[in-house]
Amino acid sequence: MVNGNDIIGVLGGMGPGAGIAMSEYIVNNTIAGRDQDHLPQVLFSLPGAIYDRTGFLMGKVKTNPAFRMAEILGKMEKVGVHVAGIACNTAYAPPIFDVLLNECNKKGITIRLLHIVEEVGFFIQEYYPWVKKVGVLGTRGTFITRHYDLLQRDFGVQTVYLTEKEQQRAHLSVYHPAYGVKADPVLVSSRARQIFESSVASLKKRGAEAVILACTEFPMISEDEYVEDMPMVNSSLALARALIREHSPGKLKPWGAACLR
Amino acid sequence: MVNGNDIIGVLGGMGPGAGIAMSEYIVNNTIAGRDQDHLPQVLFSLPGAIYDRTGFLMGKVKTNPAFRMAEILGKMEKVGVHVAGIACNTAYAPPIFDVLLNECNKKGITIRLLHIVEEVGFFIQEYYPWVKKVGVLGTRGTFITRHYDLLQRDFGVQTVYLTEKEQQRAHLSVYHPAYGVKADPVLVSSRARQIFESSVASLKKRGAEAVILACTEFPMISEDEYVEDMPMVNSSLALARALIREHSPGKLKPWGAACLR
Structure with missing residues (x-):
């Protein structure tokens, strides 16, 4: 079986570049000398599925993007993600994030979502x-x-x-x-x-x-x-480093300028 | 339902930086004016699960990395991937790639894998x-x-x-x-x-x-x-552009220096 239930998840697509940057921060902040030393991670970047977060908070978009985000987290859990971060600050605004936690709860999703x-x-x-x-x-x-x-x-x-x-x-x-x-x-x-x-x-x-x-x-x-x-x-880098810390604290690179990319 | 079965898959982790680069090429070679215009993609980067490809070809690693790669493609299919690329040239060597196709066939995986x-x-x-x-x-x-x-x-x-x-x-x-x-x-x-x-x-x-x-x-x-x-x-960029072409040909950026990143 591949990796069991030990995978880091990045919920990206908001925008797509930001999700990819977070995945890259995870790689570049991990102590590793060869491919196999790096941490298992998946990036889900489904931008068309996720309504604009600021648009929702301003009342311009009616549907809360939290519902689709919960669906994606459900998919992530199925492939073995146990800890995840969302590569979007606005998604952490309580009118979205609280609904997301509630939806995950209702769906029985147990992924630990960092804040x-x-x-x-x-x-x-x-x-x-x-x-x-x-x-x-x-x-x-x-x-x-x-x-x-x-x-x-x-x-x-x-x-x-x-x-x-x-x-x-x-x-x-x-x-x-x-x-x-x-x-x-x-x-x-x-x-x-x-x-x-x-x-x-x-x-x-x-x-x-x-x-x-x-x-x-x-x-x-x-x-x-x-x-x-x-x-x-x-903030992306802070969340990426936290994901490493939660997964494999011994593999977190000491802080320095090299961690910025 | 999120995105149905219309997702681009990048099988990464070989090394992790190369997988992320391919995801980034997909974003940067897509014509889009806002998040929602970008293509749905997932990146699976499970480097610890995949034996070294060159090591296998040289007889230093006994297990064919193709088996784990097929397992990962199976997971990708479950979340809706229908076309995928492997971000590793060595994985396309016939002693690996032929076995991978055969495994996918045996498992009933129908993802279209570009070469x-x-x-x-x-x-x-x-x-x-x-x-x-x-x-x-x-x-x-x-x-x-x-x-x-x-x-x-x-x-x-x-x-x-x-x-x-x-x-x-x-x-x-x-x-x-x-x-x-x-x-x-x-x-x-x-x-x-x-x-x-x-x-x-x-x-x-x-x-x-x-x-x-x-x-x-x-x-x-x-x-x-x-x-x-x-x-x-x-070669990564060529494969990334091919993935866009297969998914949404109208969204492929005209070729130019700006496509290189």
Whole structure:
């Protein structure tokens, strides 16, 4: 039998580039000298099946994407996944994530689903312990639901956000059909990059000591560890490292710049 | 129901970086303006389950990796995969691939499995039609079985190889536990890069007009489209584009440099 029930699952497709990046972080953050040392993982990237998360949170999409996500997790469990992460921050907003947990419960799915905000909290605590105030750079969905405020409650890390107007621009740097990173994750537009940089600068002005890339698309705009002398906390990478830790803690690479890709 | 039976499968893990690269090529070669336009795909990367392909061909590993690969394809079919590719050239060597087809047949697996050598043939025919002699740069397994000679028979393209001694060095640039690309696909060693370059130069001396990167790990050493003024034919990319063509021909990006990542 292949691998039993010991597989890491990445629920991707939101967007597809972000799911693949998370799979890649898992590989590149694993201590391994040959193929067979690497961890078993599957990536499910079924973007057409999953309604837009921010669209749902804003009332523009009626069906909760959680239902399809639960169906996919059911498929993952059938092939042996026992721990999984969702490569999308907006999917962790309570109006989606709580329904997802409830659906999994109803379907009898027992996959352990890690929580991206919690893992970002642990990540900051471990690698940037001096940070007490973080900027949250995410989609409009994440901006509205403020689910990153969990950091304040559970980790004593205060959150700061963009203004309403700045947030609109940041959202478009991901979603705009011409210059957004979802439209072309390979040749990132200079406009997306410029919005990213001015958003980071603005969060710094508001007191941020680090910035959470709280949309899995942002690391495709910039892979720099530091911008404006502040650490960029890559939420996908934090979740990928947590998946390794849960599966095989002894195989997690020590933290360093090489882990960023 | 999520996506029915319409999913592209990537059988990865050989090595894990090569499987992820193939998934990424599928995304980056698809015409799409938003998440939902992208094609449904799953990547199964279970490296611990699959015995080394070259090791088997050289008689150092007793069990044919084909058996585990067939089991994984069975799992893929259960979640809805209908067309798949294997992100490993050596797996297409007849002593492995023929057994795999036979196993799939016995198990009643009806996934359509594309053939990497055939797709490289179509790729050369379409994008580099003037090429009549190609260098084959692969693992020792591919060197021994010469399954790329199919190109001669079916596409009228002659193949040239490295010498025995050069081939040994090229193999180590992939497999060596210290400087091989499988050991660290992120920070590629200068030695691996240097062996790659001298191998390409040597194939050119032997009359090659293009070089097939006939191991899915080589594009991690070099992403350049041209080396020594010869096109580098990326076998993973050829297979990824073929998977798009089989699934949704209208969504295949026109060929150009932007498709290389």
